[in-house]
Amino acid sequence: ARDVWDADRDGAVDANAATGAEIIVCVIDSGIYAAHEDFANVSIIGGEPAGWNNDTCGHGTHVAGTIAAANNTVGVVGVTPGAVSFYFVQVFSGAACDWTYSSTLADAAKRCAAQGADIISMSLGGAKKNRLEETTFNNLYSQGILSIAAAGNEGTTALSYPASYNSVMSVA
Numbered sequence: 001a002r003d004v005w006d007a008d009r010d011g012a013v014d015a016n017a018a019t020g021a022e023i024i025v026c027v028i029d030s031g032i033y034a035a036h037e038d039f040a041n042v043s044i045i046g047g048e049p050a051g052w053n054n055d056t057c058g059h060g061t062h063v064a065g066t067i068a069a070a071n072n073t074v075g076v077v078g079v080t081p082g083a084v085s086f087y088f089v090q091v092f093s094g095a096a097c098d099w100t101y102s103s104t105l106a107d108a109a110k111r112c113a114a115q116g117a118d119i120i121s122m123s124l125g126g127a128k129k130n131r132l133e134e135t136t137f138n139n140l141y142s143q144g145i146l147s148i149a150a151a152g153n154e155g156t157t158a159l160s161y162p163a164s165y166n167s168v169m170s171v172a
Contacts, residue, residue, distance in 0.1 A: 001079040006071075013071065013081070020080035025067055025119045026112030028105065029060035030092035036061060038069035038078075047088030048111060057097040060088065063123045087115045091124075102130040105162065109136050113145055122149040125160035134165050141167035 005017040031052040055061045069078035089108040149163035151172035163170035
């Protein structure tokens, strides 16, 4: 991804590079620790429910960093460093990142759309296909929203949902 915004590898965003500016990414996860130095200049529009900005297990913060961690001297740099705007919908909770239901995921995706998300990022998944989820992601796709989900961590050919719906981009 760095080749897109720093083709000459000088450590700075190239003039006229694609940066993700004016793109809203909605992260459905465990929330974010917004005070992290890698998000100092990132536009965080908001989130829901109450507590979305208290990432008790760190997973959502890690995902957000992969997307947009600042191009600074600390840690790693994101795919689109500091340029996108974020909205968060917290579906994981507690130190163990406890999961809820498919209906919660479908509702979270609809909340992302209501906030103007261009992209929905979900580093999550499960083995069961669900008609409500599939319909929701099909509808979002028809509205021009790109939904991206994890294919799983097992290293197998097993299907993971929502990543295996035709309307969702699967990333492994």
